[in-house]
Amino acid sequence: MIPPSETNTGSPPASNEEWAADWLPHLEDLAERLRRCARRTMSNAIDSSDLGSVSRPVSVGAGDTTFGIDAAAEAELGDWFEQRARLAPLSVLTEDAGWRHQGPDGADGTRDLPGFDHGGPRICVDPVDGTRHLMLDHRAAWAVIALAGPGEDIPHQRDALAACIQELPDSRARVARRLSARRGMGTELAEMDVSSGEILRSHPLHADDDNRLDHGYLPFFAFHPDLREEVARLxxxxxxxxxxxxxxxxxxxxxxxxxxxxxxxxxxxLGTYRMIVDPRQFIADRLGLHAQTTKPYDVAGAILCVEEAGASITSLAGTELDFPWDVETPLSFAAFANGATRDRALPHLLAALEQYRP
Incomplete structure (x- = not known):
């Protein structure tokens, strides 16, 4: 909950740096709330031997299928959004609802706003990225949050000022990780006790400088069965x-x-992967298929955190990965552990993409 003493006083931040510094703690607060919500929801499902309650589809949202665990996280986000909107206007994007705009109604409540032109921040959130792993208690998901300052239209990735990604671990984990970043100020890695939320250790995260292309993970992501053969060929x-x-x-x-x-x-x-390539949209375009792909809300917060740590992310053309924060734009990308790894690997990836024929 927002402390009762926190009220909408004073002027809004005057610069991008101030927006990032003022709002990063709020993003981290939301991330912690989503972590606790996911753990509580999964614990209840496991204790009652009913993983079906969190793994069944419940609706189709603006960007993707909503499962039971997504619905719980969206409700938690909705509470946070309403509490923030009582204090000052803001816009929030989620895969379930798309963009929403709210602000104070003058009577300790909120009101819907017509659009972005309200002077408050624009925030992109995926409450649970990795739903399919977490809902079956198989592997961690992540909450993904990015912030842009005020503007009159949909922000783009280049507008991101601050970001936070929070690990949502499976039931066996005792520690969860969080990456937080402000543009131009680097990335902080925090590790916390999953039961208490206590920060166990925290330090700046710096990508390594090893340019090796082996002795590590170099996946080509192929989620859909109908794309796997072609992704394997690439x-x-x-x-x-x-x-x-x-x-x-x-x-x-x-x-x-x-x-x-x-x-x-x-x-x-973190250096576990040397690189990762997600070519799903690239392959689907050439096969003439509709495929589930990465969307902006999946990665907006992660990109800033990763780049501020010194890793590198590009489009599959080798260019800066920039896109509107919406629920529709399909993305393909390549991420590299650092610039030196990118410089060795990217020419070979571009050549393989150029040579690829379905």
Whole structure:
């Protein structure tokens, strides 16, 4: 809950730096609320031997299917949004509801606003990225939150000022990780006790400087069965090139199909992944298929956290990955553990993409 003493007093932040500094604690508060909500929801389902209550689809939202655990997280986010909107106007995007705009009604409540032109922040949230892992208590999901300052229209990734991604671990975990970043100020890695929320340790996160293309994870993400054969062909062309031209030991190029784009990016910044390629939209375009792909809300917060740590993310054209924060834009991307790894790997990836034919 927002402390009763917190009221809408004083002027709004005057610069991008102030917006980021003032709002990052609120993003971290939301992330912690979503972590506790996910743990509570999963614990109740496990204790009652009813994972079906969290893993069944309950609706189709603006951007994706909403499962039981997503609905609980969206409700938690809705409470946070309403509490913040009592104090000052803001806009929030989620995959379930799209963009919503609210502000104070002058009577200790909130009112809907017609659009972005209210002078408050614009915030992009995926309350549970990696739903399919977490809802079956298989692997962690991540909450993904990004903030842009005031504006009159939909923000783009280049407008991100602050971000926070929070690990939502499975029931066996005792520690959860959180990455927080402000543009130009680096990334902080915090580890917390999942029961108490106590921060156990916290330090700046810096990507390593190793440019190796083996002895690590280098996945090509292929979530859908109808894309897997083609993604494998693309990956084979890439690995053949780095074996021949870079001397990579392919027996030590490991795969990992983590159904969580923010988690993939976090593992890249942490050095677990050397690179990750999500070519689903690239492949689907060439096959003439409609495929479930990465969307802006999946990765907006993760991109800023990862780049501020010194890892690198590009489009599959090798350019800056910029996009509108909406529920529709399909994305493909490549992420690299650092700039040196990108410089070795990207030419081979671009060549493999150029040579690819369905």
């Amino acid at each position: 990956a084979f062309a890439f690995f053949a090139r780095i074996e021949e031209e870079e001397g990579a030991e392919l027996a030590h190029c490991y795969d990992d199909q983590y159904i969580c784009n923010a988690g993939q990016m976090a593992l890249t910044a």
